[in-house]
């Protein structure tokens with residue numbers, strides 16, 4: 001019977017009903033290799049490194065080095081070159097790691113296909129497809145290899161990836177389906193004709209991978225920040241050059257000042273640090289089953305204010321069991337465990353007879369679903385609900401039905417599935433979709449409706465099963481009419497155990513949650529109540545009753561715990577848009593072939609990795625490997641933590657810049673009578689030697705219990721909060737201590753204003769200022785760990801990397817001040833004990849300033865909220881995004 005596997009020619013007819021044998025498939029896999037595209041050619045590491053050495057800032061610094069050389073300052077030139085190189089290598093390493101992380105994420109994205117092997121439909125990894133495999137395609141599937149089409153039913157294929165043509169095509173048997181296209185409607189059976197690098201996609205992929213990726217909003221925002229700061233750096237540098245010349249310095253020293261100022265302000269390390277911190281977050285999310293498809297989604301996730309979740313599989317376990325069957329002759333209970341076909345129908349023989357008819361028709365409607373026994377447990381293959389119907393058939397003692405002539409599988413718009421056979425039609429689907437097509441007398445219909453409502457109210461999902469026993473002419477347009485209602489099936493799908501906790505956590509975090517489901521309102525409401533999702537006003541709306549006006553829709557749904565039932569994919573799209581129009585950052589789940597637009601419209605489209613269609617996965621920003629609602633919430637938490645971390649090291653970076661700039665300002669304002677406290681080389685040593693690691697450590701600050709303790713902070717990375725802390729509080733404090741220590745050491749050494757200081761004294765004073773900045777930055781690193789709580793409350797533990805950074809920073813400090821040759825080159829020597837003491841003052845000074853600032857803000861926030869709760873409550877602006885005072889929560 002089998003013609004499989006006897007010849008190596010893959011075009012040799014594989015029996016369509018049997019497929020390959022698994023042995024033959026293995027053999028071909030060994031011969032042809034896995035069905036994967038040739039790896040994207042990434043730029044060579046050397047090129048990536050080179051790119052880090054020639055970007056805007058690097059070029060600026062190279063120019064400075066060149067000028068320094070021309071101006072006869074070779075030491076400075078070399079030092080600047082070393083800075084560019086070190087920075088370049090550092091940036092390269094981070095970018096390389098971020099790239100690797102992103103690639104690993106892509107590899108995690110599940111890709112499975114249903115093939116027929118050994119006469120059974122099995123799900124295999126797309127990489128294991130071989131030529132000659134018989135592939136079963138359904139709406140929503142991605143075509144994973146080039147196929148020649150054997151059979152097509154209402155097939156529509158989206159080829160836009162290959163051809164750019166957005167209107168789906170309707171191929172006929174004999175046509176070729178290319179890898180990379182998507183089935184958007186109907187079903188097909190195809191024979192694999194080419195895999196991996198043999199596919200047409202492989203040829204095209206090589207071309208598209210060379211194209212540049214578009215810049216995301218986050219990276220655009222970052223580039224803007226960096227460019228603005230860079231431009232300011234250059235502007236200030238030029239200004240200081242002017243001041244120096246005006247004060248009568250020669251051009252060389254003026255130039256030295258200018259470079260010092262510019263280098264002090266340029267935020268060289270910023271971009272790679274941000275990228276790495278996003279990549280690290282993405283990796284951590286993947287470890288928690290949340291796969292982001294673009295690094296920038298990490299940040300958007302953190303800003304999520306509204307989660308629209310479906311019910312089945314996300315809030316519930318998607319473990320379906322038929323527990324009740326209603327028939328016009330009476331009701332039955334069904335006993336059995338999971339998908340184990342062992343079990344029984346508890347009812348009188350007359351009712352059992354009716355149940356058998358229900359189970360038979362229901363099972364016929366989903367011919368590809370079945371349960372298999374794997375490692376002592378029965379597992380579903382195919383849609384779990386359809387599998388449950390097969391299990392019911394087994395428990396009721398119905399034999400496996402023959403394959404039908406024509407099949408109309410489930411479609412969330414029709415909400416029913418059906419098969420047509422020579423002797424009649426079988427229909428299974430939602431009550432409100434099937435009942436109108438039945439020719440039932442009104443009393444019978446009323447009975448059925450009452451039974452359906454009874455079951456729904458207990459949280460059961462209800463399916464109506466009907467059939468017509470009459471020959472159907474081939475290709476009849478709409479055979480689903482004049483049906484006889486056989487009965488109702490009640491399926492249990494228990495909620496996932498930790499969903500309730502995740503929903504509670506969303507509430508605390510100010511994130512609204514809505515259930516958006518295709519199921520019946522009563523079932524949806526019962527489950528929503530059970531997991532604690534249903535809000536106080538118990539609002540349950542049916543998709544058909546949603547207001548057509550977008551503003552009204554937004555007003556209706558913008559509250560916590562709404563249930564929208566019987567929705568269509570179009571409803572989802574409108575809901576996402578309406579909530580966004582009210583300022584929400586919306587995460588929307590979807591798994592169907594038609595959910596693509598809604599997933600793309602939402603700020604965060606969430607698709608399912610275990611169930612769900614390939615089409616949905618490819619439209620999504622986030623893929624849940626475990627389909628679990630709590631995973632979304634975990635990802636939001638990590639997103640928030642990451643955003644906060646980026647702000648942490650931004651604050652840290654900018655503070656340092658103020659301290660580095662201060663000596664130049666003092667020198668300029670004093671008309672040159674106060675000497676420069678820090679040399680340009682010392683500033684470079686600060687930027688490279690002592691500041692990079694703590695910034696990195698701050699970027700790795702783990703999320704803590706307060707991350708989800710209040711509403712999201714949305715917005716720009718650099719806002720008033722960051723600017724105030726860096727430029728008005730922490731920076732000036734550090735600068736004051738450094739310049740103060742410098743001047744005190746000078747004065748202590750006998751220097752008076754306006755005099756030239758002796759070189760030895762200047763070197764000690766400068767070393768003291770340098771040490772003060774390093775100590776200040778140490779304290780600053782700890783101060784930046786929280787935006788609201790001072791170091792005494794945050795404590796010193798919780799970030800091991802930061803302590804490594806501290807030790808490293810201190811080592812660099814000692815090296816800069818006391819290693820052989822270095823002090824002479826950089827221009828600062830070891831301070832006296834008294835100088836050390838002065839420098840150490842930077843630690844308490846920064847901590848005190850930070851603590852005082854946070855205390856004042858906490859006080860004013862409290863006063864504001866107290867004022868708001870007593871007396872006139874401020875009226876809520878209707879269109880306001882729910883982002884109350886960011887000060888109230890810790891970032």
Ligand code: ADP
Pocket residue numbers: 310311312366383385386410412415416417428429430431461462463516517518519520
């Ligand atoms: P959910 O939001 O719970 O995933 P769906 O859109 O999958 O909802 O299903 C909506 C309704 O369509 C269900 O309540 C059920 O009545 C019906 N239905 C779902 N799946 C099938 C199927 N495979 N065959 C027949 N009817 C189905």
Ligand code: MG
Pocket residue numbers: 312518
């Ligand atoms: Mg569903």
